[in-house]
Amino acid sequence: MSKPTVEEFTKFFLDEYEPASQPIEDEDAIPADLLKRAAHAGAYRLTIPEEHGGYGLSVTDYLPYLEGAARGHGSGRMLVHLTNGVWRPLARFGNQDQRALIPKMASGAAVVAFCLTEQSGGTGRNLQSRALRAGAGWRISGEKHLITFADRADHFILVVATDDRQAKDSLTAFLVPRETDGFEIDATQHTMGLHGTGHAWLRYSGMYVEDRFRLGEIGQGLEVALSFLDYSRVSLSNCMVGLAQRALDEATSFARKRVTFGKPIAERQAIQTHLADMYADVEAGRGLVLKAARQCDAGENFTAAAATAKLFCLNMVGRVTDLSLRVHGGFGYTKQAAIERIYRDARGFWFEEGTAEIQSLVVARHVLDA
Numbered sequence: 001m002s003k004p005t006v007e008e009f010t011k012f013f014l015d016e017y018e019p020a021s022q023p024i025e026d027e028d029a030i031p032a033d034l035l036k037r038a039a040h041a042g043a044y045r046l047t048i049p050e051e052h053g054g055y056g057l058s059v060t061d062y063l064p065y066l067e068g069a070a071r072g073h074g075s076g077r078m079l080v081h082l083t084n085g086v087w088r089p090l091a092r093f094g095n096q097d098q099r100a101l102i103p104k105m106a107s108g109a110a111v112v113a114f115c116l117t118e119q120s121g122g123t124g125r126n127l128q129s130r131a132l133r134a135g136a137g138w139r140i141s142g143e144k145h146l147i148t149f150a151d152r153a154d155h156f157i158l159v160v161a162t163d164d165r166q167a168k169d170s171l172t173a174f175l176v177p178r179e180t181d182g183f184e185i186d187a188t189q190h191t192m193g194l195h196g197t198g199h200a201w202l203r204y205s206g207m208y209v210e211d212r213f214r215l216g217e218i219g220q221g222l223e224v225a226l227s228f229l230d231y232s233r234v235s236l237s238n239c240m241v242g243l244a245q246r247a248l249d250e251a252t253s254f255a256r257k258r259v260t261f262g263k264p265i266a267e268r269q270a271i272q273t274h275l276a277d278m279y280a281d282v283e284a285g286r287g288l289v290l291k292a293a294r295q296c297d298a299g300e301n302f303t304a305a306a307a308t309a310k311l312f313c314l315n316m317v318g319r320v321t322d323l324s325l326r327v328h329g330g331f332g333y334t335k336q337a338a339i340e341r342i343y344r345d346a347r348g349f350w351f352e353e354g355t356a357e358i359q360s361l362v363v364a365r366h367v368l369d370a
C-alpha cells in the first residue's frame, strides 16, 4: 500500500471523514465503514516500522499528517494518534506473539487500548489494581476507567501493581485479550466531546491471566507505560496544534463573512487582535512540538521538551478555541457551527494522558535541575 501525501491524507480527514461524522456525534460510535476507509487512507500505519507493515515515518515526518487529521473530527485524530503510538510498547517489550499484533494494527484488523487510569484513586505508582501470582499465571483484580476505544479494542495493555511498595519497579504490564474470562468492559462512559472514541470502565476481580500475556518483565510496567506516554506527549501536543489551527481557520472565515454595522467584522481592530493572538499562539505551539519531535528522532532525552510542548499547547488550545468561539458570536454556541464541536473536543486535551499540572511538575523539575 503506497504512502499518501500529507495533502491526500488531510483531504481524507477534512473532505471525507468529517462530512460523514454526524452519526458519530449522534450515536457516539464510529461506523464500521468509516473505520475501513480510514485504514485504506493509511491512518493506522504511518509510524509503524516497515518491517511490521507500516510506512515507518519518523516523529518529525509524522507531524504534518497528524496535524491534518487533527483539523477534522476528534474521533479521526484519535484513531491516528492512538494507533500510531500504542504499537511502541509492543515492539519494545513484546514477545513474538505480542509483536505479531503490530501488522494487524497497521491494517486496522487489531485494536489495542492503553489502560492506566483508575477512578478509585491513584495514578502512576499509586495504582490500586493488583496482580498476584497464581500457579503459572496471575490473578488480577481492580478497575480502570476512561479507556479510549475500549468499545472496540481486542487487546488491552493493562498496567497494575505486583507489590505494595509503590516503588518504580512495583508495576507490571499485561496484554489482556478482550475475551478473557472475568474481564468486564462497560463502554457507556460518554464524554463531553470527542464523540466516537468509545470510552469505558474496565472491571476485573480475580481474573486469571496466563504468564505469556505479561508485557515486559515483572516490575517493568512503568517503563512500558512511559514508552507510550513520553512519545505521546509530542503526538498529543501536535493534535492540539491541528485543532487550534482549525479553530483559527473557522474564526477567519466567519470574520470575513459576518457583516455588522455595514462592515465585515474582520475589518474591526478588536477582531484582528483576536486573530493575531490566535495565530501567534498556534505558531508558537507548532515550534515547540517540532523541537520535541526532532530531539526524539535524534535519540536525545526529550522528556522536558515534550512536557514543555504539552504544557504550552494545553493552555494554547484553550485560549484559541475560546477566542474562536467569541469571534463567532452567538452563532458559535449553536450546533450548526463547527466551533461548537471543536470547543468541546478541545476540552478533552486537559486530561488526556496527563494534565497541565503534571506537565508543570516535569518542566519545573527540569528548570530546577538545570
Ligand SMILES: Cc1cc2nc3c(=O)[nH]c(=O)nc-3n(C[C@H](O)[C@H](O)[C@H](O)COP(=O)(O)OP(=O)(O)OC[C@H]3O[C@@H](n4cnc5c(N)ncnc54)[C@H](O)[C@@H]3O)c2cc1C
Binding pocket: 113, 114, 115, 116, 117, 118, 122, 123, 145, 146, 147, 148, 191, 194, 348, 349, 351, 352, 353, 354, 355, 356, 357, 358
Ligand atoms: C479524552 C480522554 C481520553 C483518555 N484516554 C485514556 C486512556 O486511553 N487510557 C488511560 O489510562 N486513561 C485515559 N484517560 C484518562 C486520563 O489519562 C486521566 O484523566 C488523566 O491522566 C488525569 O488523571 P485523573 O483523571 O485520575 O485525575 P486526578 O489524578 O484525579 O487529578 C485531579 C486534579 O488534580 C491534579 N493533580 C493530581 N495529582 C497531582 C499532583 N501530584 N500534583 C499536582 N496536581 C495534581 C490534576 O492535575 C487534576 O487537576 C483519558 C482521559 C480523557 C479525558
